[in-house]
Amino acid sequence: MTKSYKDTFTGPHLLGIAGLNRLEVDSLLDRATDFMKLNRQRNKHSDVLGGQTLINLFFEPSTRTQSSFELAGKRLGADVINMAIKSSSVAKGETLIDTAVTLNAMHPDLLVVRHSASGAAALLSQKVDCAVINAGDGSHEHPTQALLDALTLRAHFGDLAGRRIAICGDVVHSRVARSDIILLSLLGAEVRLCAPPTLLPASAEEWGVEVFHNMSEALKGCDVVMVLRLQRERMTSACVPSTREYFRYYGLDRAKLRAAKKGALVMHPGPMNRGVEIDSEIADDPQISLITEQVESGVAVRMAVLAALAEGRA
Amino acid sequence: MTASKANPVLITGGRVVDPASGRDEVTDVLIENGKISEMGTGLQSKGAEKVDATGLTLAPGLIDVLVKTGEPGAEQRETLRSAGAAAAAGGVTTLVISPQSKPAIDDPAMVDFIMRRGRERAAVNIVAAGALTPGLSDTGLAEIGLMQEAGAVLFSNGDKAIGNAALMRNVLTYAKGMNALVSNRPIEPHLGANGVMNAGDFASRLGLGGIPAVAELIMVQRDIALAETCGARILIDQLSTGAALEVIRQAKARGVQVYCSVSVHHLTLNELDVGDYRTFARLSPPLRSEEDRKALVAGVIDGTIDAVVSGHDPRPAEEKRLPFAEASPGAVGLETLLGGALSLVHNGEASLMDVLRAVTAGPAQMLGFSAGQITPGAPADLVLFDLDKPWVCDANKLRSKSKNTPFDGRRMQGRAMMTFVQGHCVFEA
Numbered sequence A: 001m002t003k004s005y006k007d008t009f010t011g012p013h014l015l016g017i018a019g020l021n022r023l024e025v026d027s028l029l030d031r032a033t034d035f036m037k038l039n040r041q042r043n044k045h046s047d048v049l050g051g052q053t054l055i056n057l058f059f060e061p062s063t064r065t066q067s068s069f070e071l072a073g074k075r076l077g078a079d080v081i082n083m084a085i086k087s088s089s090v091a092k093g094e095t096l097i098d099t100a101v102t103l104n105a106m107h108p109d110l111l112v113v114r115h116s117a118s119g120a121a122a123l124l125s126q127k128v129d130c131a132v133i134n135a136g137d138g139s140h141e142h143p144t145q146a147l148l149d150a151l152t153l154r155a156h157f158g159d160l161a162g163r164r165i166a167i168c169g170d171v172v173h174s175r176v177a178r179s180d181i182i183l184l185s186l187l188g189a190e191v192r193l194c195a196p197p198t199l200l201p202a203s204a205e206e207w208g209v210e211v212f213h214n215m216s217e218a219l220k221g222c223d224v225v226m227v228l229r230l231q232r233e234r235m236t237s238a239c240v241p242s243t244r245e246y247f248r249y250y251g252l253d254r255a256k257l258r259a260a261k262k263g264a265l266v267m268h269p270g271p272m273n274r275g276v277e278i279d280s281e282i283a284d285d286p287q288i289s290l291i292t293e294q295v296e297s298g299v300a301v302r303m304a305v306l307a308a309l310a311e312g313r314a
Numbered sequence B: 001m002t003a004s005k006a007n008p009v010l011i012t013g014g015r016v017v018d019p020a021s022g023r024d025e026v027t028d029v030l031i032e033n034g035k036i037s038e039m040g041t042g043l044q045s046k047g048a049e050k051v052d053a054t055g056l057t058l059a060p061g062l063i064d065v066l067v068k069t070g071e072p073g074a075e076q077r078e079t080l081r082s083a084g085a086a087a088a089a090g091g092v093t094t095l096v097i098s099p100q101s102k103p104a105i106d107d108p109a110m111v112d113f114i115m116r117r118g119r120e121r122a123a124v125n126i127v128a129a130g131a132l133t134p135g136l137s138d139t140g141l142a143e144i145g146l147m148q149e150a151g152a153v154l155f156s157n158g159d160k161a162i163g164n165a166a167l168m169r170n171v172l173t174y175a176k177g178m179n180a181l182v183s184n185r186p187i188e189p190h191l192g193a194n195g196v197m198n199a200g201d202f203a204s205r206l207g208l209g210g211i212p213a214v215a216e217l218i219m220v221q222r223d224i225a226l227a228e229t230c231g232a233r234i235l236i237d238q239l240s241t242g243a244a245l246e247v248i249r250q251a252k253a254r255g256v257q258v259y260c261s262v263s264v265h266h267l268t269l270n271e272l273d274v275g276d277y278r279t280f281a282r283l284s285p286p287l288r289s290e291e292d293r294k295a296l297v298a299g300v301i302d303g304t305i306d307a308v309v310s311g312h313d314p315r316p317a318e319e320k321r322l323p324f325a326e327a328s329p330g331a332v333g334l335e336t337l338l339g340g341a342l343s344l345v346h347n348g349e350a351s352l353m354d355v356l357r358a359v360t361a362g363p364a365q366m367l368g369f370s371a372g373q374i375t376p377g378a379p380a381d382l383v384l385f386d387l388d389k390p391w392v393c394d395a396n397k398l399r400s401k402s403k404n405t406p407f408d409g410r411r412m413q414g415r416a417m418m419t420f421v422q423g424h425c426v427f428e429a
Helices: A022-040 A062-076 A096-104 A120-126 A143-157 A173-187 A244-249 A291-313 B080-089 B109-122 B144-150 B165-175 B202-208 B213-230 B242-253 B264-268 B290-301 B339-346 B352-357 B359-367
Strands: A053-058 A079-084 A110-115 A130-139 A165-167 A189-195 A211-212 A224-227 A265-267 B009-018 B023-034 B037-040 B050-051 B057-060 B061-068 B092-097 B125-130 B155-156 B182-183 B234-235 B258-263 B307-309 B382-392 B409-421 B424-428
Touching: A022 A143, A022 A265, A022 A291, A053 A062, A053 A096, A053 B050, A062 A079, A062 A110, A062 A130, A062 A143, A062 A291, A062 B061, A096 A120, A096 B125, A110 A120, A110 A291, A120 A130, A130 A143, A143 A173, A143 A291, A165 A173, A173 A189, A224 B409, A244 B050, A265 A291, B009 B352, B009 B382, B023 B202, B057 B352, B061 B080, B061 B155, B061 B307, B061 B339, B061 B359, B080 B092, B080 B109, B080 B409, B092 B109, B092 B409, B109 B125, B109 B144, B125 B144, B165 B213, B202 B242, B213 B234, B213 B242, B242 B258, B258 B264, B258 B290, B264 B290, B264 B307, B264 B339, B307 B339, B307 B359, B339 B352, B339 B382, B339 B409, B352 B359
Parallel strands: A053 A079, A053 A110, A110 A130, A165 A189, A165 A224, A189 A211, A224 A265, B009 B050, B009 B057, B061 B092, B092 B125, B125 B155, B155 B182, B182 B234, B234 B258, B258 B307
Antiparallel strands: B009 B023, B023 B037, B057 B382, B382 B409, B409 B424
């Protein structure tokens, strides 16, 4: 990949979507589109990150995000190591900053971090010399997820301007929702939120989105319905009475989807709670579900982010 | 504070501002035997050490209510000695120590220990606040009468609010019989349980759990209702919202014996100071909105707020160099209480007299102290400060053992030049 990307995003870190401008986003998505083509070839190898070290530092368990970053790093020729911290030093009382300083001494070039505390990636970035990529911090941001969602949608619609997108479900605990709201709005989409009030931030109306508590109203005229995972592990109080009541009013099934535009597409950041926020019939229908495409976009977007950050530091 | 006899001191030419009497004039003050003995222009005294205070302001020493140190139990945070040095440098001459130590100050022996340690090691006056319940637990009554006899001036469970209304009613009813002042932190514990900053748009955007303003409103309403029915006196400790302040204003107007305090941080900062997850701005109660801050300043001006305090809560780096939600709340403030309060004067938000009242005469009257005023016969607890002196707050230069101040890097104006405690000079810049 020797192509140059105008107004390229160069970092020094990717901590969130907030703070990115349209040109930076477009350049990342352009780059990712090229990597998407590479990933569909038999030889998927590039050496953009040859000789560089990527550390995947996961303080929260993750399958898809971690493997996506691992694959992205390896396809670009980086040396990749995965650190799942739960069992490691933190159990012995080491703090996040201690861990950061220790890893920094090993001279990594790229550090991908996921942590349960909002702001953890930003804190880490102040203490290390390498590029930090936020792979999810608490309920704050998950920027590569939003970028892969945008890439997936761009592949279908081209320009997102004027497209109506409903984000449904557990917004209050969701870092995906925060990043998506900022990014999709930046790309000109009309974003709506739909959830019971206990799963919405109190100030959601101030975020430049329309807020609904009823799915058939929310989905009216929507091009895309994005369903969020009900994050029961983050809930500290009773936000919903039961999964069956939740499914009855907010779970996406064919009947509710009928309110959306004909041919509307469905997304989910995974992992799914089938029968809770989404009906299997919808999730598994290749005509309307973009869920597997989202996973494919994920690798390409992460390759784009890693390559751009590495280029920015060269 | 040492008991050795202080030499006479004559402070001449200073602007004396005494909120207790409303006096604001240039006059001389003579200190003898640890007390203010004479005031007037052109005072002479043979053998007295002379202090030329021309261009400076002389005010009663500040009285700080519910100060945390780490002694006993967490001396790495702060000791009575280091807190005393910080207080002296900040013009604070009396500290009411929070009972939240390990062990808690919940019996007369602990009250005695704190007061004795204070006399031996601290440069300023140390008095203790006793706990309301044994070990700050959720059941039982601490020995309020015996602790009061031992010298406790106030009863509180520190920043651990008493959530159980039946227990609070019992505490207030019992304390009334001892004529003791009870203090509670106004936060409904369940509503505040998962929050780390003010609930609102900014917290939602940062993905941080919020503590809603209504958690404070409910507790203030409850405690005033209980105090009113019991006929007891209550201090609402460290208010943070305008809505709760209004409830207190109305209660005072109908004659309820309710007092309230606010920290200087809540008068000078707001939730946006959390910025990019700055843990030094993680406080308890949390920094609130700008509207709340302005309402609190108005409460200082109209006297609804009896005491402006530092909220001193030392936390070393290992408790603050963490992700925001995992860091301990709290800020040091003994050395910045005066400077922070004076910023209200320099910003044109409040008069010097109103601001000084809330750190001197206000808390003194609430606690029944003879200090907090400049009048012949009163204790010579005084601060001589340069009202206009500019300085930059550098956390690393603070005398506290812990350096956690949200004022770090902030430009301040007004600083203590000399501090006197019982006639002794305990600090000179």
